[in-house]
């Protein structure tokens with residue numbers, strides 16, 4: 334890390350933080366609902382129900398456990414993940430998993446450091462454009478833990494990086510094989526301690542990080558034609574280069590939490606108001622969590638040669654434009670910002686050329702929903718409500734931001750635009766043509782045969798709870814009027 338006053342800004346109590354927020358919040362006032370009543374989220378978001386009931390298992394029918402391990406390990410790779418997991422170690426928590434793949438926090442005390450003293454490096458993201466975008470906000474961030482580049486953008490052969498946000502029963506990994514120079518993407522799917530009947534609260538609190546009953550390892554080959562495919566983002570052109578992703582690669586790393594950037598501070602405050610400064614998150618020890626740093630991931634990404642990011646999000650310019658149009662940003666996002674630089678990035682995603690850029694504003698949260706979820710979470714932490722009463726703290730996005738986040742189609746899009754914006758990312762001619770989904774290529778609507786178009790219509794009209802529903806529920810959803818236009822465009 335470059336030297337900076339670690340922890341100085343935020344190592345304070347939550348009460349002090351609330352006043353630092355300047356919003357006069359007094360946490361002792363209690364929740365925005367009656368204790369004893371199960372709080373209901375103020376309104377619905379990307380998913381309508383709890384994850385355990387809403388989404389069918391995309392890997393149902395796949396082998397699991399040691400049988401599946403033999404499949405992955407039979408591919409004979411020698412990177413940090415295969416080396417660490419092929420011996421079938423006993424793994425019951427995210428901390429165990431970090432230990433097994435060489436990402437153990439050796440010093441969990443306040444003296445520990447981000448990427449030093451034997452610790453791996455780490456960064457925390459409050460708005461993701463990845464597979465798990467719908468899970469991620471300042472309240473439920475995506476943590477990335479990875480091999481330290483020792484504070485400079487240098488090559489780290491054999492590196493491993495792990496991505497995790499609460500709410501999913503999987504951990505994403507990538508590993509570099511120093512002999513073959515190849516990147517492999519892995520997914521560790523775990524069976525949480527709550528087993529088959531998890532409440533949302535079991536999934537979005539520390540409980541999800543431990544007590545795992547079993548785990549299974551998959552790699553990007555296993556996943557290539559599932560809705561958990563890694564390649565459409567990390568290797569968008571089949572056979573082309575594979576790369577690490579970081580759209581906001583440069584200072585001030587807009588949606589990455591950092592305790593000395595205006596955006597990063599605003600996000601940290603939203604996080605800490607609920608979680609306090611005593612809670613480990615994604616295996617990262619609480620005493621050093623506030624040392625999270627997008628800069629550390631920049632070092633890994635750039636140091637290993639991935640500085641060419643498609644459709645790069647120019648953090649500085651976009652933040653400046655947003656602030657010029659809406660001066661209360663980033664702390665207060667009631668008035669959305671505008672950025673012409675961002676609009677150009679967004680239009681490319683709408684045209685289906687690139688994966689969606691992150692949203693233009695620092696916060697993606699609705700202030701009321703955020704407050705509600707923060708209060709409920711703080712109540713859970715204080716023992717005032719049980720985990721089973723914790724609402725879905727991920728359903729806090731600002732409705733008006735959903736199209737900008739590409740979780741919904743662009744406002745007013747034509748049927749065809751809905752299809753390119755919502756489908757092309759996974760259905761384009763650069764795909765591996767041997768997989769079945771290559772048959773539906775959104776760039777060829779004009780020459781597409783009737784049967785394929787009908788299959789696409791049928792997929793979009795399947796109930797969202799059906800595994801065949803398109804677009805995959807884990808990624809995004811199309812509201813009724815836009816859906817009608819998309820169907821019309823295919824008829």
Ligand code: HEC
Nearest residue numbers: 461462463464494496505506507518519562563566577578
């Ligand atoms: C929809 C696009 C998308 C898909 C699909 C996707 N990723 Fe990513 N991934 C990203 C983006 C974008 C980032 C950068 C951080 C962010 O926005 O969350 C990222 C970051 C990562 C990182 C941190 C290192 C880095 O590249 O910055 C890991 C590890 C990772 N992804 C693993 C996976 C695995 C494993 C899969 C498949 C199971 C997968 N990803 C699928 C878009 C994607």
Ligand code: HEC
Nearest residue numbers: 558559560755756759769770772773788789801803804808
């Ligand atoms: C996140 C990636 C992703 C997105 C976005 C996506 N799909 Fe898919 N699609 C898949 C995968 C994976 C499959 C293969 C598995 C399957 O058949 O369910 C698939 C299969 C299909 C198939 C079956 C193709 C065949 O002939 O077997 C159709 C049709 C389809 N998708 C239509 C759509 C439409 C329409 C959209 C947009 C409204 C869309 N998809 C968006 C990942 C995606």
